[in-house]
Amino acid sequence: MESILDSQKAKSYFIIAREFMSLKEYDKSVEYYEKSAQMGNIEAMIKLYYWYLGEDELIGIKPNYKRRIYWSKKLAPLGKTECQSELGIYYYDKGDLKNAVYWLEKAYSKGDFGAGLYLEVKIKGKPFNEYFKKMSEKQQKSTEDKKK
Numbered sequence: 001m002e003s004i005l006d007s008q009k010a011k012s013y014f015i016i017a018r019e020f021m022s023l024k025e026y027d028k029s030v031e032y033y034e035k036s037a038q039m040g041n042i043e044a045m046i047k048l049y050y051w052y053l054g055e056d057e058l059i060g061i062k063p064n065y066k067r068r069i070y071w072s073k074k075l076a077p078l079g080k081t082e083c084q085s086e087l088g089i090y091y092y093d094k095g096d097l098k099n100a101v102y103w104l105e106k107a108y109s110k111g112d113f114g115a116g117l118y119l120e121v122k123i124k125g126k127p128f129n130e131y132f133k134k135m136s137e138k139q140q141k142s143t144e145d146k147k148k
Contacts, residue, residue, distance in 0.1 A: 006039050006040070007039075009039060010035075010036045010040055010041040010044070011036070011041065013032045013033075013035040013036035013039065014032070014033070014036040016032045017029045017031075017032035017033040017035075017036060017044065020032060026061065030048075030061060033047055033048055034048065042075070042078060045071050045074055045075055046075065046080070048067070048071050049071040049072065049075060049083065052064040052065075052068035052071065053068050068086070069086070069087070069090055072086045072087050072090070073087065076103060076106075081106075081107050081110045081111075082107070082112070084103045084104075084106045084107035084110075084112070085103070085104065085107035085114060085115040087099070087103040088100050088101070088102070088103035088104030088105075088106075088107060088115055088118065089104075089118060091103065092104075092118065092122065092123065101119065101123060103115075104116075104118055104119040105119065113135055116135065117131060117135075120134075
């Protein structure tokens with residue numbers, strides 16, 4: 001019963017956040033999106049991720065790498081491809097190759113060629129032209145498959 005109430009509360013916070021957004025009260029809006037996201041609302045998590053990425057500086061939210069990574073860690077296990085890729089790069093930069101490979105492979109398997117580039121060239125040390133040829137062939141096959 002408590003999880004149903006939490007879910008409803010998270011949805012309510014999300015609605016309140018949207019209302020504050022429409023009133024151009026951005027600080028309040030972010031506060032309620034954060035509350036909603038902390039309670040598990042995926043839409044709010046995604047909204048915050050993109051804001052902290054710098055997708056919408058018009059509302060006064062500055063890019064924030066720490067917060068973006070925080071939300072990437074929440075969204076990547078839920079299947080958000082670009083968050084998986086970002087986490088892979090984050091772990092690579094931290095020297096954690098095990099987690100870097102794990103997240104980059106997840107993103108790459110979903111068609112994120114940027115993750116594939118990082119994985120194949122930076123981590124596995126393959127020459128760029130070899131990777132580029134492989135991706136060109138993969139793209140061509142995908143195009144041919146769509147025509148069928």
